[in-house]
Amino acid sequence: MKKNLHQRGAQAPLVGSKATVKIDKLAVGGAGVARHEGLVVFVPLAAPDDELLVEFTLVKKNFSEARILEIIKPGPARRTPPCPVALVCGGCNWQQISEEEQRRQKEQIVLETIQKFNRGLEFEYLPIQASPRSLRYRNRIQPKYANGRFGFFARNSHEIVAIEDCPITETALTDKFSEVKQWLQSQKKSGLQKLEMYISEDDSVRYGLISEEDDGVGFSQVNRFQNVDLIRTALDWASGEEYRHIWDLYSGAGNFTFPFAERWTSAPITGVELNPKLVKRGQAKSRDSRIQFVESDVESFLKKTKPQSQDLVILDPPRAGASEYIMQALLEARPKKIIYISCHPVSLARDLQWFFKKAQELNIKASLRRVQAFEMFPQTDHVETVVELRVDS
Template sequence: MPVKKRKTYELDIIDLAFGGKGLAKPDGFPVFVDRCVPGDRVFVKIFKKKKSWAEGRLINIVNPSPLRQEARCEYNRFCGGCKWQQLPYERQLEYKKRHVVESLAHIGRLKDVRVMDVVPSDYIYEYRNKMEFSCSSMRWLMPEELADDSIKKGFGIGLHVPGTFDKVIDIHNCHIMPALGNDILETIRAFVAESGLAAYHLRKHEGFWRFVMLRHSVARDQWMVNLVTSEENSDVIKALSKQLVKKFSQISCIVNNITDARSGVSTGKEEILIHGEDHLIEKLGGYQFKISANSFFQTNTRACEKLYTKVSEYAGLDGSQTVLDLYSGTGTIPIWLSGQAKQIYGIEIVHSAVVDARENVSLNGIDNCTFLEGDIKDVFKQVPEKPDVIIIDPPRVGMHKDVVGHVLAHSPGKIVYVSCNPATLARDLEMLASRYAVLEVTPVDMFPHTYHIESVALLVKKN
């Protein structure tokens, strides 16, 4: 049947596509539908139509799939945080592995790569050590709230409806962060609602309260609260801080980030310490790391240890090698490998990350990690010795082709590539495949109930 825009159809979902959307193929024509499970028969409306594919919006499920299970979260059908809760975790892992295999084969044209089973996350709920909630003066109402005339579309704190920048669901119970975080958030919500100060309006660019960021240290079971506001108001922030500290002994740090940026970005232009220290201490293996409000740290601490264990295994260090870590961030991988290598160099372009990396090295008493600040293609020549192993852990967009050129020019014996995006992993491995054999890829699940997957690839120089 010909698929037309703005028309409705009953479709059978036969698969999950990369990106997490259900796939139907009426007469062989691909139609992608979000929030579906293979085996569902669904009623959809086509809202986007291209020459070779279309997207449909789910109206209702006509016949649910035998795979479909009840999501734990009441916001699951509307919030973009963890859409795969209706799929059993074992099946999530199967689809994640297949997405890695298919990306390598179809994007990277690497058809014979051995892809291992996904290393699972021990915790599939309460696993995130950082959550960022937006404050809104006009929250998005749930269907049951729309039916109640007494409920007004007023203030809320929560997560965005996918595809929107100003529609926020008022989240009272998020299952992917530790449970105490919900109690902390509820206390903040009540205070903000009674404060007399408005939440920020992203269209009018007015209002005081912008974001609430919560961080949790697994090692010490301590919390950081980062209150992001549009301007300074020490009386109000200190009053909220006093209330939080009195109620929650686990809160060891409260900061106020201030920003007047018109975009919806939570990083402050100024940071004021309100209570305790300006950082948390987290541990990976035997190493400690300082985590400040705006520093990057992997959001699943326990799974991160599994990821870095695989990096260690693939690197195969015996204490005699020089290692170069590209996109070294706050130094977590160099520090993790420091006891196994002769010397490690890290390159990172973000100044604050380099500062954090050097502090973390000092915190752990490590003397064989050196961090170079700048763009990789400019700083590569400052590395004083040829590396035996290069670790590459780029952002989602992958490596710039100039960086690939530098890697090939240095031509180390071994490369360990860590990726959070199977598509750019496949693209980059194809660019390296002229000189390197991809021996093995191991996916590691850092983000249960989402389609996201980390992967570690082992590349060895061809003879």
């Protein structure tokens, strides 16, 4: 007898049982979303409007997960992936979907996620910004090597999928694959080897092994073509104002620090970054006495230093987002404007919720002026988002 596993009282499928489902949309994390007997079903590697025969691999109280056994009727956006190993490699999870539909789904995911966490919040929602390249855009990758196999981990596995090419990676890197494999073989190291390949600022290709102690060059935007538009948008949204001081929180090596310093030539600018490698890179690049890089986590920094009402704050946290303390500290500081660049819709929506909850508690007038998603990572579910926050000082 099937056991009732969820609130609506429908009979949940047991793990290993099969069902026919239709995909309604895609979710944060990339899986297709369907419903079966009142239960939400997440199906990896699905496409919108697919009709699928699936096998349930996980059943919880309110949701389940399933794998595709058969594509009964493909949705109109389903296509043959550009990469021959896309459906097994763990690198890309949306190559089976047309680029136009990928953008449409990301635009919808960002909007719905923000609205879910922030009921009734009004803002201008701009169309998603397409990437200049949908393939050959990555300038940094971290392949793996073991027992003569060079490539990336398979999906949900540490088994290496051997590759000769990677269609989302710039050719300057893929052209070096043979050379890198020969170099790895010459090292004669046993076990799994992790390495990093990247295009440096002088356009040379560099590569080397990474470890738990050495995590490589640190964070950088992997799509330099779209990064140009991302920076331009952040600059444009901050324009029309003069600022006493500019604070670039989670600054990295200065992706936003230096363009903002060039636009606002009289304001001092402080980059706050925890990774010492990135701080040193930013300091080495700087030739302007107005620019300062501080090695610190952002929360600790804000406990000692507060932006002022005539300041601009740029906030570009990692996927985990900022913290409740950071969002509330920024709200209470009441800077003239906050430009928040996010790489995960859920952490963004949660951070906005913290921000506006505190605004309501303190009766501070704050607004979310505009939001725009950016296609920074084509062929995957990842999406970048830029938002503009204003606080009435």
